[in-house]
Amino acid sequence: MIVIVGIVFALFILAMIVWMLLSHRLREKYAILWLVIGIAMLVLTVFPDLLTVLAQTLGVQLPANLLFIGALALLVGVTLHQSWELSTAEDETRRVAEEVAILRAEVEALQRAAEQGEA
Amino acid sequence: MAEDSHRVLVIVPAWNEEANVANTIREILTADSRYDVVVVDDGSTDATAAAARDAGATVLVLPFNLGVGGAMKTGYTYAQRHGYSQAIQVDADGQHNPANIAEVLRGLDRADISIGARFADVGDYSVRGPRRWAMLFLAGVVSRVAKTRLTDVTSGFRAANRRAIDQYVKYYPAEYLGDTIDSLVAAAHAGLSVTQVPVAMRPRAHGNPSQGPIGSSIYLFRSVFALGLALMRGRRKAAS
Numbered sequence: 150m151i152v153i154v155g156i157v158f159a160l161f162i163l164a165m166i167v168w169m170l171l172s173h174r175l176r177e178k179y180a181i182l183w184l185v186i187g188i189a190m191l192v193l194t195v196f197p198d199l200l201t202v203l204a205q206t207l208g209v210q211l212p213a214n215l216l217f218i219g220a221l222a223l224l225v226g227v228t229l230h231q232s233w234e235l236s237t238a239e240d241e242t243r244r245v246a247e248e249v250a251i252l253r254a255e256v257e258a259l260q261r262a263a264e265q266g267e268a
Numbered sequence: 269m270a271e272d273s274h275r276v277l278v279i280v281p282a283w284n285e286e287a288n289v290a291n292t293i294r295e296i297l298t299a300d301s302r303y304d305v306v307v308v309d310d311g312s313t314d315a316t317a318a319a320a321r322d323a324g325a326t327v328l329v330l331p332f333n334l335g336v337g338g339a340m341k342t343g344y345t346y347a348q349r350h351g352y353s354q355a356i357q358v359d360a361d362g363q364h365n366p367a368n369i370a371e372v373l374r375g376l377d378r379a380d381i382s383i384g385a386r387f388a389d390v391g392d393y394s395v396r397g398p399r400r401w402a403m404l405f406l407a408g409v410v411s412r413v414a415k416t417r418l419t420d421v422t423s424g425f426r427a428a429n430r431r432a433i434d435q436y437v438k439y440y441p442a443e444y445l446g447d448t449i450d451s452l453v454a455a456a457h458a459g460l461s462v463t464q465v466p467v468a469m470r471p472r473a474h475g476n477p478s479q480g481p482i483g484s485s486i487y488l489f490r491s492v493f494a495l496g497l498a499l500m501r502g503r504r505k506a507a508s
Contacts, residue, residue: 171500171501
């Protein structure tokens with residue numbers, strides 16, 4: 150039963166990612182990590198023994214711990230990537246604001262010059 | 269704002285091309301007096317904008333780098349607002365011969381989008397390895413979608429009529445590779461017709477855009493990914 154719930158959940162996450170990609174709600178550069186997470190979830194729910202085998206070969210005592218480490222690593226990856234992109238986006242908005250401020254000053258200067266020309 | 273609709277807007281996306289851009293603009297302007305040149309300076313850190321202005325182009329300076337897709341969308345939006353009935357993209361690095369612009373524009377007589385294609389048996393343009401496979405694969409798939417034989421769908425040398433300009437303004441992806449393939453697939457799905465005109469490409473005048481085998485493999489992977497998404501989007505739209 151729990152296996153089916155896991156598979157349904159993993160499929161739901163994957164479908165969500167693909168839908169967001171198709172409807173332009175998620176850009177490709179963010180999708181890769183999420184797809185990796187979704188596919189890893191699906192594989193592990195379909196083949197739960199894989200986790201035990203992996204834990205044994207890597208020398209991890211509890212298979213669940215391997216799962217937590219993997220999940221943590223991927224989520225830290227996602228958040229770091231988002232912080233990176235957010236910083237870039239903040240920098241870009243700042244530069245757009247600078248640009249707008251300078252343009253406004255220049256337009257006002259032009260307007261003044263035009264009014265003086267008319268008068 | 270509307271300008272003479274018989275004029276053609278030549279959109280030149282340029283990123284750090286101060287060595288090449290002035291020459292390209294002069295060549296375009298001497299090729300035909302109907303051409304207006306707008307250079308989209310895509311966040312260059314060198315003197316691209318000044319060089320382009322001195323050469324007689326209108327320059328749209330983007331405050332930071334948006335990628336070719338972002339630069340082209342800016343250019344097409346400019347074309348739409350100024351009422352141009354035809355617009356054509358010409359790269360700043362001199363690879364697209366301005367003498368061919370007229371031929372590519374003539375393709376618009378029979379289609380909405382006309383692509384100046386490199387592999388159409390003219391010239392000696394050649395690429396090898398994964399990058400070539402990617403280009404062949406992409407060409408095959410996009411040809412099916414556009415229902416016409418296309419050999420070079422990643423070519424940036426492409427002309428658009430007013431319908432295509434409107435479509436591009438509505439949707440022109442900024443993603444890597446989206447600017448060429450995704451925009452083309454989206455346009456085809458929107459019912460626009462595509463044709464190609466064989467042209468020879470020239471080597472870059474200055475500089476060298478080298479790409480190793482790893483870069484080419486990533487290119488292949490990303491292009492397949494981008495194309496897959498573009499195709500799925502089309503089918504969804506058709507279904508709804």
